[in-house]
Amino acid sequence: RARAGRLAAELEAREEERASAQRHSEALARQLREREGWMGAEAQRAGESLRACQEKVSSYEEQIRAHEEALTGQRRDSAAGAERFAEAQRQIAGLQRQLRDSEEELQRQLRESEEERRRLHGSARESLAQERQSGKELLDRNRILELEIEELQATVRMQRDAEQIRRSYAAMEQREAKALRDTEEMRRSFGAIDQPRRLEGAAPFAVPPLAMGGRRSSTGLDAPGPRARAELAAP
Structure with a gap:
């Protein structure tokens, strides 16, 4: 019974561990969905930033074309236009460098965002796989414990039945011994x-040795037979 109690307590603890593992798995799944939503929002913002940069590039290109047209007109008009054209070229080069730097930064941010998303996704998958394996092991241990409890309960029932049978046999032996003692008395x-009557010659009043279906015992006394024992044992 103590072992059954321990097994039941261990089974309850395993069930609690399985429930805790299930809750932890659900929390990891929610965290993964939140991270994926966050990464999607980050990617959307990065895309919007890239589109804004592209719009800036288009604006810069329009400005460049405007500067080039202005410089072309100024080159025809005066020698000072050459210097202004060179300055515009320097500005264009600076704008192009800024554009390349912005594009590289955006590409780097996109790569880092994608790597972080993949890392989180892989970590969540691994955690979920571990939790599933732990849940499966808990279920297997619970089934083993249930089988052990059933076997222990069957053993306890067999012992209880054997004890009842033993007590029944003991009670029967006690009743039979009492019947034998009563018969002997x-x-x-x-x-x-009958002894005084035999001495006086009153033999017809003697009790036959086998009148009750008895038998001669090893002590010389007539032991009662099965029928006599049954009649004497009857209440």
Whole structure:
């Protein structure tokens, strides 16, 4: 019974561990969905930033074309236009460098965002796989514990049945011994009553040795037979 109690307590603890593992798996799944939503929003913002940069590039290109047209007109008009054209070229080069730097930064941010998303996704998958394996192991241990409890309960029932049978046999033996003692006392009483009569020649009043279906015991006394024992044992 103590072992059954321990097994039941261990089974309950395993069930609690399985429930805790299930809750942890659900929390990891929610966290993964939140991270994926966040990464999607980051990617959307990065795309919007890239589109804004592209719009800036288009604006810069329009400005460049405007500067080039202005410089072309100024080159025709005066020698000072050459210097202004060179300055515009320097500005264009600076704008192009800024554009390349912005594009490289955006590409780097996109790569880092994608790597972080993949890392989180892989970590969540691994955690979920571990939790599933732990849940499966818990279920297997629970089934083993249930089988052990059933076997222990069957053993306890068998022991209880055997104890009841043993007690029944003991009670039966006690009743049979009492019946034998009662029969012996009755025979002794009959012998005490019959002895004076035999001495006086009153043989017809003697009790036949086998009148009750008895048999001669090893002590010389008539032991009762099965029928006599049944009648004496009857309430």
